[in-house]
Amino acid sequence: MSLSLLTASIMLVLTGVAVGFAQGYLGVSGSFIMVPVVSWLLTVRGVPPDTAIKLAFGSCLLVVFPTAISGAVTYMRRDGVWWKAGIILGICGTLGALTGSTIASRFLTVQILKPAF
Numbered sequence: 001m002s003l004s005l006l007t008a009s010i011m012l013v014l015t016g017v018a019v020g021f022a023q024g025y026l027g028v029s030g031s032f033i034m035v036p037v038v039s040w041l042l043t044v045r046g047v048p049p050d051t052a053i054k055l056a057f058g059s060c061l062l063v064v065f066p067t068a069i070s071g072a073v074t075y076m077r078r079d080g081v082w083w084k085a086g087i088i089l090g091i092c093g094t095l096g097a098l099t100g101s102t103i104a105s106r107f108l109t110v111q112i113l114k115p116a117f
Helices: 003-025 030-043 049-077 081-107 109-117
Strands: none
Touching: 003 030, 003 049, 030 049, 049 081, 081 109
């Protein structure tokens, strides 16, 4: 199956809009939607599966940061942030993300990573 760059781009735009809405409205990470879509698009475009899944993880994590910040700022303007919890969870989440991403990018294969999504 071959996918044109235009079709892939349209799919990414639609996925991005859906994920942004889910993050802002529900407060959930959109990676559970983005990782499978991006991984599939890369694989269909000829990227080896081991590389595609790792690119999908990294790319989607990059997307989560600005969308999470914009959502948090909106809630902050309406006094909707519990700062103490946010700071504690942010620090611990950062440490966990550094550890998890190091393990995933260096040691895990597509057979281990793909079933998670």
